[in-house]
Amino acid sequence: MTIAQPLPSYLVQRYHGWKATAYQENKTWYRRLASEGQRPRAMVISCCDSRVHVTSIFGADQGEFFIHRNIANLVPPYEPDGDHHGTSAAVEYAVTVLKVAHLIVLGHSQCGGVQGCIDMCKGKAPELEAKESFVGRWMDILRPKFDSVADIEDATQQARSFEHQAVLASLDNLMTFPFVADAVADGSLTLHGLWTDIGEGGLEYYDPDAGRFIAV
Amino acid sequence: MTIAQPLPSYLVQRYHGWKATAYQENKTWYRRLASEGQRPRAMVISCCDSRVHVTSIFGADQGEFFIHRNIANLVPPYEPDGDHHGTSAAVEYAVTVLKVAHLIVLGHSQCGGVQGCIDMCKGKAPELEAKESFVGRWMDILRPKFDSVADIEDATQQARSFEHQAVLASLDNLMTFPFVADAVADGSLTLHGLWTDIGEGGLEYYDPDAGRFIAV
Amino acid sequence: MTIAQPLPSYLVQRYHGWKATAYQENKTWYRRLASEGQRPRAMVISCCDSRVHVTSIFGADQGEFFIHRNIANLVPPYEPDGDHHGTSAAVEYAVTVLKVAHLIVLGHSQCGGVQGCIDMCKGKAPELEAKESFVGRWMDILRPKFDSVADIEDATQQARSFEHQAVLASLDNLMTFPFVADAVADGSLTLHGLWTDIGEGGLEYYDPDAGRFIAV
Amino acid sequence: MTIAQPLPSYLVQRYHGWKATAYQENKTWYRRLASEGQRPRAMVISCCDSRVHVTSIFGADQGEFFIHRNIANLVPPYEPDGDHHGTSAAVEYAVTVLKVAHLIVLGHSQCGGVQGCIDMCKGKAPELEAKESFVGRWMDILRPKFDSVADIEDATQQARSFEHQAVLASLDNLMTFPFVADAVADGSLTLHGLWTDIGEGGLEYYDPDAGRFIAV
Numbered sequence A, B, C, D: 001m002t003i004a005q006p007l008p009s010y011l012v013q014r015y016h017g018w019k020a021t022a023y024q025e026n027k028t029w030y031r032r033l034a035s036e037g038q039r040p041r042a043m044v045i046s047c048c049d050s051r052v053h054v055t056s057i058f059g060a061d062q063g064e065f066f067i068h069r070n071i072a073n074l075v076p077p078y079e080p081d082g083d084h085h086g087t088s089a090a091v092e093y094a095v096t097v098l099k100v101a102h103l104i105v106l107g108h109s110q111c112g113g114v115q116g117c118i119d120m121c122k123g124k125a126p127e128l129e130a131k132e133s134f135v136g137r138w139m140d141i142l143r144p145k146f147d148s149v150a151d152i153e154d155a156t157q158q159a160r161s162f163e164h165q166a167v168l169a170s171l172d173n174l175m176t177f178p179f180v181a182d183a184v185a186d187g188s189l190t191l192h193g194l195w196t197d198i199g200e201g202g203l204e205y206y207d208p209d210a211g212r213f214i215a216v
Helices: A009-036 A054-058 A086-097 A112-121 A134-139 A143-148 A155-174 A178-185 B009-036 B054-058 B086-097 B112-121 B134-139 B143-148 B155-174 B178-185 C009-036 C054-058 C086-097 C112-121 C134-139 C143-148 C155-174 C178-185 D009-036 D054-058 D086-097 D112-121 D134-139 D143-148 D155-174 D178-185
Strands: A042-047 A065-070 A102-108 A190-197 A202-207 A212-215 B042-047 B065-070 B102-108 B190-197 B202-207 B212-215 C042-047 C065-070 C102-108 C190-197 C202-207 C212-215 D042-047 D065-070 D102-108 D190-197 D202-207 D212-215
Touching: A009 B054, A009 D009, A042 A054, A042 A086, A054 A065, A054 B009, A054 B054, A065 A086, A065 B086, A086 A102, A086 A178, A086 B065, A086 B086, A086 B112, A086 B134, A102 A155, A112 A134, A112 A143, A112 A155, A112 B086, A134 B086, A143 A155, A155 A190, A155 A202, A178 A190, B009 C009, B009 D009, B042 B054, B042 B086, B054 B065, B065 B086, B086 B102, B086 B178, B102 B155, B112 B134, B112 B143, B112 B155, B143 B155, B155 B190, B155 B202, B178 B190, C009 D054, C042 C054, C042 C086, C054 C065, C054 D009, C054 D054, C065 C086, C065 D086, C086 C102, C086 C178, C086 D065, C086 D086, C086 D112, C086 D134, C102 C155, C112 C134, C112 C143, C112 C155, C112 D086, C134 D086, C143 C155, C155 C190, C155 C202, C178 C190, D042 D054, D042 D086, D054 D065, D065 D086, D086 D102, D086 D178, D102 D155, D112 D134, D112 D143, D112 D155, D143 D155, D155 D190, D155 D202, D178 D190
Parallel strands: A042 A065, A042 A102, A102 A190, B042 B065, B042 B102, B102 B190, C042 C065, C042 C102, C102 C190, D042 D065, D042 D102, D102 D190
Antiparallel strands: A065 B065, A190 A202, A202 A212, B190 B202, B202 B212, C065 D065, C190 C202, C202 C212, D190 D202, D202 D212
């Protein structure tokens, strides 16, 4: 039998608060979205981290953003081997079915996944090296980029640079998907790399000409 | 070279609106979250669908919810084969590192992924059967549950029931992860199955005693 | 023969500037809007005044706002007499065809139309009294509300109050349209009264409980 | 009592974004516009359609364009009968009070109003024939021009040609206003007919010598 508990009452209260306010305010729009289907303009790939303000930053929850969240906002390379690939499935659906106009990778400061990868690369996290470590095997996606930040001595600077690299790794891997590359080539899709500072509320975007992240 | 464009200006405007209001209002809290780390009370697994009100329903974006979003809010079974498993990595991180108290699977109405699985099971979506279809291979996770809804004639009812089954399949698969089963066994973690009606703003939870979903 | 001149070159330059930037940035979205049709969430009725920031305030020009602009943002009462009624046609199309969720009347400071109506009511604008004066006859819509501000001595205060009244007159007249009243009654449409201060960039909304305009 | 709701919160966020950026950037200019009054160089008559890029195309919202927007950018003929004529009032104010130098009629592709008129002319829209249909009675302004496009077999071509005719009908009707004809005659006002392709971002102007619309 499926194991489950009722919703904790602190969440029941919040739900009713939402129902009486935001839902009430947007009822007509939500009903139209339900009956007519979604038509999101952008897909956002961000981290699961509870501190990432992905929806509030852009005013989401209104049908405009198709949102995939995983550890460290990573996209694995194209690998059509018949296995379950959740991130690849989300990207495929957004680009080929929903035909979003923008694909945004949103990284962030103080990322635990990125820090774990640094620890692993420095030989300080043997538990993440185990074959059974899902987090370790997931962060393997970012591992090849460590060389580019290995020499940075300041730990905060190194983490920040590696968080930037995580965004770039995802953007680069996105281009290995034929349907992404095709949509970018024919001009129907643009890619965007962002990084947000959780504490300061800052937002930076990657500028390929400058070769670095620049404040919005 | 990494391919990327600057952030579209309509999103720059929204970011600045957030910065001047929600960020300003919560600045002190966000800074504490940045310096002291996240301590989310719950993990939510929901769909990427742009119409799912996951953050607004519970007032998220404030450090309380570790959120993983994928197509059809699915959790694959435990499979420690050394490959990249994004969903499994997110669950592992939430349960073993963050030690969340609640693990919530949130399904929803009008789910395109679930509908695609129905079409596939009825032999009406050959393109999803292809080995290269990431969406098809991802929805394979739900496929074994189709028998339980195959006889429902009304298409809307069948979709709704299968959306419910997607939540139950995820809950069942979660229990195949040793660290989840252990945390549930020692009482440090509870599992919750929810389903929300996008248009009506309704919320239902799975009640194992009743064997069905009940309105909150 | 139709009389017309080519576009002045200063506007040709601006067009090319837009084409190379904002259009380029939003090309995919604009193409989808063209092929799939508009689905605006709100209608805005504002003034023709060149200083009203209606589109930039809300980030319009992206398919979200159906915008009608006329002198003093007025809506005449329901009058299905078979004549040409541009404002009534726009409201009818927005509510019955596009089924917008919100109908927003946006008034503003320093409104020339409202000032003309004050002058007319004070007997200081005989030219506006002429049957041939389109502006005078249009401002007749607001005239019955003058009693409520006639006693205000300070000219600036009086103008501001009458600008507020123009918004309320439009909201009241909107409710005389059967299809507006029906949509409001069944909860599928909400009405909103706003007023913006051009110089200060302020924005106020009408609060029926308070019986006055309140800063956003 | 006047019926109204507060501004939906997604628009409050956008307003604050504008206030913190575009307003801040242009504050001094906006204050001058408020204290010294508007002095627009041109009037634009365009459609209410949410997809028409009227302000962004020319960089409006800065005091330069007096903008009237109605269904299908139509101008009715001169009819000083004492009734409420919103479009005529806007034209009168722009030409006689503001003394704009240019009067621009901007048509566009995929125009729902024009399509409705085609349906009506082909006997396929009985609901638009009703006396109570404001949209139908408004589109009567364009109806006499249908003969010129009736023989075009391709539906897209026919719609495009009729959209062009809507611009010409408005230009012709503008010349029936004595104050417009006078200003054109003494060289203080020029008329311009434009048509924009929503998806492609194209812009065409009417050339009377060529007798057709030509790309800018």
